[in-house]
Amino acid sequence: MKTFDELFAELRERADRRPEGSGTVAALDAGVHAQGKKVLEEAGEVWIAAEHESDERLAEEVSQLLYRVQVLMLGRGLTLDDVYRHL
Numbered sequence: 001m002k003t004f005d006e007l008f009a010e011l012r013e014r015a016d017r018r019p020e021g022s023g024t025v026a027a028l029d030a031g032v033h034a035q036g037k038k039v040l041e042e043a044g045e046v047w048i049a050a051e052h053e054s055d056e057r058l059a060e061e062v063s064q065l066l067y068r069v070q071v072l073m074l075g076r077g078l079t080l081d082d083v084y085r086h087l
């Protein structure tokens, strides 16, 4: 179990260290256009799960959306503070 902030720190570390086999490194290398498409795809899956699937499936889709949003943030060089100051 991890928090939003802990996941972001982990992905930041992946981006810096670039370990072999990391899906995050591959997603970052794919660029902002591909990262944005993944955000949209996961958002659609969240919507479908919210209307038609179980709480567990919905929670899983939401977790994937949060991951994809974080990858996009890292792809554009945003920090958590850049976002939090708007909350």
Ligand SMILES: N=c1c2ncn([C@@H]3O[C@H](COP(=O)(O)OP(=O)(O)OP(=O)(O)O)[C@@H](O)[C@H]3O)c2ncn1[C@@H]1O[C@H](COP(=O)(O)O)[C@@H](O)[C@H]1O
Binding pocket: 010, 011, 014, 021, 022, 023, 024, 025, 038, 041, 063, 064, 067, 068
């Ligand atoms: N939380 C996630 C996470 N959520 C979603 N995903 C990726 O998103 C995929 C699911 O999204 P899709 O529906 O697009 O699935 P897909 O089309 O089959 O996947 P792709 O072929 O596009 O990769 C998963 O198979 C993962 O590849 C994640 N990948 C990694 N993490 C966490 O990120 C951290 C770093 O991971 P690595 O970079 O892989 O080391 C670890 O803590 C992981 O648990």
